[in-house]
Amino acid sequence: xxxxxxxxxxxxxxxxxxxxxxxxxxxxxxxxxxxxxxxxxxxxxxxxxxxxxxxxxxxxxxxxxxxxxxxxxxxxxxxxxxxxxxxxxxxxxxxxxxxxxxxxxxxxxxxxxxxxxxxxxxxxxxxxxxxxxxxxxxxxxxxxxxxxxxxxxxxxxxxxxxxxxxxxxxxxxxxxxxxxxxxxxxxxxxxxxxxxxxxxxxxxxxxxxxxxxxxxxxxxxxxxxxxxxxxxxxxxxxxxxxxxxxxxxxxxxxxxxxxxxxxxxxxxxxxxxxxxxxxxxxxxxxxxxxxxxxx
Amino acid sequence: xxxxxxxxxxxxxxxxxxxxxxxxxxxxxxxxxxxxxxxxxxxxxxxxxxxxxxxxxxxxxxxxxxxxxxxxxxxxxxxxxxxxxxxxxxxxxxxxxxxxxxxxxxxxxxxxxxxxxxxxxxxxxxxxxxxxxxxxxxxxxxxxxxxxxxxxxxxxxxxxxxxxxxxxxxxxxxxxxxxxxxxxxxxxxxxxxxxxxxxxxxxxxxxxxxxxxxxxxxxxxxxxxxxxxxxxxxxxxxxxxxxxxxxxxxxxxxxxxxxxxxxxxxxxxxxxxxxxxxx
Numbered sequence: 066x067x068x069x070x071x072x073x074x075x076x077x078x079x080x081x082x083x084x085x086x087x088x089x090x091x092x093x094x095x096x097x098x099x100x101x102x103x104x105x106x107x108x109x110x111x112x113x114x115x116x117x118x119x120x121x122x123x124x125x126x127x128x129x130x131x132x133x134x135x136x137x138x139x140x141x142x143x144x145x146x147x148x149x150x151x152x153x154x155x156x157x158x159x160x161x162x163x164x165x166x167x168x169x170x171x172x173x174x175x176x177x178x179x180x181x182x183x184x185x186x187x188x189x190x191x192x193x194x195x196x197x198x199x200x201x202x203x204x205x206x207x208x209x210x211x212x213x214x215x216x217x218x219x220x221x222x223x224x225x226x227x228x229x230x231x232x233x234x235x236x237x238x239x240x241x242x243x244x245x246x247x248x249x250x251x252x253x254x255x256x257x258x259x260x261x262x263x264x265x266x267x268x269x270x271x272x273x274x275x276x277x278x279x280x281x282x283x284x285x286x287x288x289x290x291x292x293x294x295x296x297x298x299x300x301x302x303x304x305x306x307x308x309x310x311x312x313x314x315x316x317x318x319x320x321x322x323x324x325x326x327x328x329x330x331x332x333x334x335x336x337x338x339x340x341x342x343x344x345x346x347x348x349x350x351x352x353x354x355x356x357x358x359x360x
Numbered sequence: 361x362x363x364x365x366x367x368x369x370x371x372x373x374x375x376x377x378x379x380x381x382x383x384x385x386x387x388x389x390x391x392x393x394x395x396x397x398x399x400x401x402x403x404x405x406x407x408x409x410x411x412x413x414x415x416x417x418x419x420x421x422x423x424x425x426x427x428x429x430x431x432x433x434x435x436x437x438x439x440x441x442x443x444x445x446x447x448x449x450x451x452x453x454x455x456x457x458x459x460x461x462x463x464x465x466x467x468x469x470x471x472x473x474x475x476x477x478x479x480x481x482x483x484x485x486x487x488x489x490x491x492x493x494x495x496x497x498x499x500x501x502x503x504x505x506x507x508x509x510x511x512x513x514x515x516x517x518x519x520x521x522x523x524x525x526x527x528x529x530x531x532x533x534x535x536x537x538x539x540x541x542x543x544x545x546x547x548x549x550x551x552x553x554x555x556x557x558x559x560x561x562x563x564x565x566x567x568x569x570x571x572x573x574x575x576x577x578x579x580x581x582x583x584x585x586x587x588x589x590x591x592x593x594x595x596x597x598x599x600x601x602x603x604x605x606x607x608x609x610x611x612x613x614x615x616x617x618x619x620x621x622x623x624x625x626x627x628x629x630x631x632x633x634x635x636x637x638x639x
Contacts, residue, residue, distance in 0.1 A: 074535035081448035084441060085459065088466040088511070091504075095473070096482050102484055151376045158373035172376070173628070178384050180557075180624050181617070182564020184591040188385045188598060188613045192394060219511055221383055228380065254366040275472070282474020284555065284567040285595065309476040313570055333480040344472035348465065 096337060103331035106324050115331065121295045124317075128328040130335070132297040136212070136305035139298060140287060141280040143216025144223060149273060151220075152227035159228075160235035161243075161257055179225035189220040189290030195290055198302070207302040210292030215305065218286050223276045230275065234268035234354070235261055271350035278343035282336055284309035308332045388617065395614025399606035404615065408577045413597075413605055420612050423593035425579050428494070431563045433499035438507040443551070446514040447540050451526055464515065470508040476567040478504045483571040496583035498573025506562040510554060517550030537627060553631040560623035561599060564616060566591035590616045 104130060107115065118129030159168055194217050199209030238261055246256040262269075292304025293314060316329045407416035445463070453460045482501035483493075491497055521543065528537040540541045562568075566589070574586030575596070590612060597609035 070535050070538070074537040077444075077537045077540075078448075078452060081444040082451060083443055084445045084464050085448050087441065088445070088463055088470060088508075092466045092470055095477070096480060098484060099477075123596075151379060154369075154376040155380055156374045158377050159369075162370060162373065163377075174384055176628075177388075177621070177624060178380070178558055179537055180564075180620050181387060182561075182566075182591060184564065184566045184594050185387070185391060185613055185617055185620075188594060188610065189390050191598065192390055193386070221387070224380055224383070231616055252362060252366055254369055255362070278472055280478065282472075284474065284476040285565075285591065289595070289598070290607060309474055309567070312476050313567055316483065330480065330484065333477050335532075337477050340472050340474060340477075342468055344469050345465075346470075348468040352465075 076217060090356060095340070099330055099334040099337055100209055103327055103334045106327035106331055109324060115328075119297055123322050123325045123328070126324050128324070128331075130296060130308075130332065133306055133308045133311050133332065136291070136298055137281055137307040137309075139212050139305060140215040140219055140291065140307055141277055143212065143301070144219035145273065145277055147217065147220035148224045148227055148276070152224050152231055153269070156228050156231035157261070158259055159232055161253055161261065170318050175228050176227045178221075179229065183222070183285040183290075186218050186222055186286040190214055190286060190290040193220060198213075203302045208292065208304070210290055210304055211290070211302045212298050212305045213301040214290040215287045215307070217303075218285055218290050218336075219280050222283060223280055224285060226279060227276050230272040234265045234272065237268075237354070238264050258259065260288075267350055268354050271347035271354075274343050274347040277353075278340045278347075280307055281307075281339055284313050288313055308336055391610070391613050391617050394607075395609035395617075396611075397612055398611035400611075403608065403611050407579070408541050412577070414602055419518040420588075420590070420593050420608070420615070422577055422579055423588040423590045423612070424615065425589035426498075426573070426576075428562050429495055429580055430498045430502055430569065430573060430589060431559050433495075434502035434506055434562055435559050437499065437503040438510045438558065439551075439555065441503075441507050441515050442511040445511060446518050449515070450518045451536060451540060464512075467508045467511050471512060474567070475565050476570075477569045479570055482568065486572060492584075493572060493574030493586050494584050495573065495580040495587040498569045498587055498589070499583075501568040501572040502562045502565070505565060505568050509561055513557065514551055517547060517554055520550070521546060531620060544621040549630055549633055553627045556623050556627035556630065560620050560627070563623070564569045564591055564620055568596055588633035589609060590619075 109126070110128060115128055115130055116134065117131060118127070119131040120127050120129045121132065159171055161173070167312035194214045197209070198211060198214055199207060202213070203209065203211075242264070243256050243260055246260050247253070251259070269299055287307055288310035289306060291310060293306045293310055296302035296303075298305040312329050312332050315325070400419075402417065404419060404424065405421060406417070406419035407421050409416055412418035449460045449463055459580050478501055482497060482504060485500075486492070486497045525543055525546065526539055529542055530536070534542075569589045569592060573589055573592075575588050575592060576586045577588070580587035594612045594616065597605050597612060600606060600609075
């Protein structure tokens with residue numbers, strides 16, 4: 066009887082240990098597999114040429130990723146420029162000014178926004194944002210499927226992530242600290258500026274990086290509103306073609322062209338590496354803060 | 361001056377909060393306003409008929425069913441991986457073990473990997489294994505996407521459990537496995553909430569199933585057959601030049617939104633129940 070219990074416990078323990086390593090192993094496998102798959106095109110053209118060239122002619126074996134990389138950065142930067150101020154102000158408001166009732170009311174608002182699937186954001190963007198840009202901003206010179214449309218839709222998509230994480234960071238600041246500031250006669254806004262924002266600055270940076278890496282990888286919504294032109298975008302109203310959209314539109318279909326699959330795998334590998342480092346750095350920072358504040 | 365600055369910023373903050381709330385209403389409003397006119401009972405209960413993509417009769421039952429099959433399979437795989445993992449990290453490993461740190465860090469990274477990368481990797485894996493785009497492939501890809509999400513929220517739920525409970529069970533002489541069987545009862549409502557939230561995420565994602573699950577007008581009959589999914593059905597219908605098909609895309613978008621909202625409300629319901637039962 067005794068032995069059976071111990072055997073059960075031991076075998077379960079081993080099963081769990083294997084599972085625990087599966088995450089680490091899986092991460093390694095994805096990275097290595099993507100690299101192996103993208104190696105042929107790197108060997109053929111050289112990494113620098115691939116990243117710095119602007120010409121994309123798959124049928125003649127020329128793969129220049131620059132327009133796609135620029136598009137990704139462009140769209141994400143606009144998204145962040147819109148989303149960060151809005152989210153920061155809202156998070157400060159929820160943390161320091163709003164009543165408990167408003168806070169309770171906002172929780173499901175953020176949850177619902179973050180739960181809406183990318184494809185719905187895409188549908189919303191094509192119904193509202195794209196025609197608005199075409200008719201009111203570009204007045205005929207652009208179809209509306211543009212960097213700006215992608216940036217706006219992406220901004221709305223990262224707002225819930227930003228607000229959620231920022232509120233968590235602000236809430237982790239010890240109450241004693243803000244109370245001390247207030248009792249010394251500082252106004253609420255002074256406390257926000259001098260204590261809360263300063264204290265949580267590393268956290269804000271980490272959260273920004275995290276949401277930026279989310280923006281880099283967003284596929285479906287951006288694909289639906291960006292216009293997907295392989296030319297380099299020169300203005301906000303030009304069509305663009307971010308890396309994830311490139312993969313989504315072409316992978317699986319054009320595998321007969323030599324090097325094409327490998328080139329698209331390189332796009333996935335670039336995304337993987339960027340996200341790995343951005344996520345890694347910001348998570349390490351956040352974990353460090355978590356340990357310091359115990360939230 | 362101080363007062364003026366404070367007031368100006370307060371107004372700006374309230375405006376930004378209102379903008380964010382307004383965006384939610386705007387998005388949901390747009391989907392409802394465009395989707396309701398095209399919504400019909402046929403949309404939910406019928407398969408695409410002949411000439412469906414030219415605006416003739418039929419519905420998107422194939423996509424609804426496919427999405428459910430995929431998410432059920434993926435959720436089952438994720439639970440089988442996440443539960444033992446979370447138990448191991450929280451109750452077997454010492455509290456500050458470096459292995460636990462490494463495990464949760466690797467899942468943090470996996471959590472951030474874009475769904476299109478999972479989709480592309482999944483497809484490459486399927487080619488390697490000699491599989492074609494199929495229900496099984498979709499299940500594997502979506503499982504990759506939602507396992508890190510599930511693992512993270514299971515971990516959060518488990519950490520909320522007071523340490524006295526496992527400690528007292530161990531001190532009564534139970535093995536760790538027996539202890540886990542007891543505390544699972546406390547954890548299950550929280551796990552249900554976390555599962556619902558993760559499945560909501562999985563059911564709405566298009567990029568993972570784009571290459572891996574394929575598309576079909578029929579119900580998937582076996583793991584090796586292709587399966588349609590709701591997000592992809594919206595995407596394909598929206599790309600059609602026929603106005604009626606586009607309207608059906610809006611109706612399908614409404615169906616997907618309602619499904620997601622149901623998942624979200626169910627999760628909230630379970631989590632409120634959970635907090636009443638908390639020790």
